[in-house]
Amino acid sequence: MSNPPIYWNKAKKYLSQKDVKMKHLIKKYSDANLTTRKDVFFSLCKSIIGQQISVAAANSVFLKFKKKCKNKINPKNVNSLKFQDLKKCGLSRQKVRGIKELSKKFLNKSFNPKLINKMNDEKAIEYLSELRQIGRWSAEMILLFTFNRSNIWPIQDIGLLRAISKNYNKKYFPPKKFVNSLKIKYSPYCSVATWYLWRSIDDEPIQY
Numbered sequence: 001m002s003n004p005p006i007y008w009n010k011a012k013k014y015l016s017q018k019d020v021k022m023k024h025l026i027k028k029y030s031d032a033n034l035t036t037r038k039d040v041f042f043s044l045c046k047s048i049i050g051q052q053i054s055v056a057a058a059n060s061v062f063l064k065f066k067k068k069c070k071n072k073i074n075p076k077n078v079n080s081l082k083f084q085d086l087k088k089c090g091l092s093r094q095k096v097r098g099i100k101e102l103s104k105k106f107l108n109k110s111f112n113p114k115l116i117n118k119m120n121d122e123k124a125i126e127y128l129s130e131l132r133q134i135g136r137w138s139a140e141m142i143l144l145f146t147f148n149r150s151n152i153w154p155i156q157d158i159g160l161l162r163a164i165s166k167n168y169n170k171k172y173f174p175p176k177k178f179v180n181s182l183k184i185k186y187s188p189y190c191s192v193a194t195w196y197l198w199r200s201i202d203d204e205p206i207q208y
Contacts, residue, residue, distance in 0.1 A: 004033035004034060004035075005033075005034055005036075005148040005150065007150050007189065007192075008033055008034065008192065011150065011189035011192040012026050012192065014189055015186060015189055015192060015193055015196075018185055018186070019185060019186070019193075021167050021168065022186075022193060022196060025167070025196040025197070025199065025200055026196060028200075029196060029199040029200075032199075033195075034144075034145070034148060034191065034192070034195050035145075036145060036146055036147070036148050037145075037146060038146065039146070040113040040116075040142065040146055041073070041074060041075055041102070041103075041106055041113075042073050042074075043141075043142055043145060043146045044102055044131070044134065044138075044142065045065070045073055045078070045099055045102065046062060047134065047138040047141055047142065048095050048098045048099055048102070048133045048134070048138070049061050049062050049065060049091065049095065049099075050062070051095070051133065051138070057090075060090065061089055061090040061091060064088075064089040064090060065086070065089045065091070068081055068085055068086070068088075068089055069081070075102075075103040075104075075106035075107045076103075076107065078099060078100070078102075078103040079100070079103040079104060079107060081100075083096055083100070086099060086100070094133065095133060097132060097133075098131070098132040098133030098134075099133075101131075101132045102131060102132070102133075105131070111130075111131065115127065116128070116143075116147060117147075121143060121149055121151065121152065124139070124143055124147075124149075125139040125140065125143065128142055128143075136156060137154060137156040137157060140152050140154040140156075140157075141154065144191050144194070144195075145206075148191070149191060150188055150189055150190075150191050150192070151187055151188045151189065151190045151191060152190055152191045152194065153182075153183045153186070153187075153190035153191075153193075153194065154194065155179055155183075157194075159198055159201060159202070160194055160197055160198065161173055161174060161179070162201055163197035163198060163200050163201045164178075164179060164182065164197060166200065166201060167197065167200055168182075
């Protein structure tokens with residue numbers, strides 16, 4: 001388990017004071033914390049592979065993809081793979097195009113992840129969303145897990161909405177007004193609140 005983000009302990013104290021339910025979750029799931037790989041290319045590939053398929057299916061495809069890359073998922077290795085090699089991993093044509101284009105953009109530096117550090121969350125989401133196969137949800141996952149941004153509130157995420165419904169006794173989908181009220185309450189630590197809400201429906205800490 002890697003070290004938590006620098007804001008983690010401060011966020012736990014803040015959220016515990018703000019919300020009784022969050023205080024309970026923070027006490028219950030004290031065994032782990034948000035982690036990061038600090039590998040944007042790896043995380044983007046994983047994001048593309050995992051879109052619109054089950055977790056089990058995504059893991060299966062990703063393992064095949066990793067094997068094709070000789071266990072080194074980097075732009076050079078991915079760029080060297082043929083279209084059909086990637087298709088054989090179980091990837092759709094659209095996902096193959098997305099991953100191939102991603103590798104080229106990293107190699108020719110038309111996409112520079114270092115620029116993201118200088119952007120606010122919304123600008124960073126826009127920049128990431130310019131990539132093929134990367135939409136708002138995927139961009140938010142990258143900011144939360146890879147860059148460890150503190151205030152990401154991914155309301156397109158089904159898991160988060162399920163967790164809100166479960167923990168706050170709301171119908172599924174929870175009312176938009178209520179979801180927005182939680183964002184206000186949790187800010188500036190929505191990422192931490194999101195992580196604990198995910199844990200409440202999946203005992204295995206999520207690693208993106």
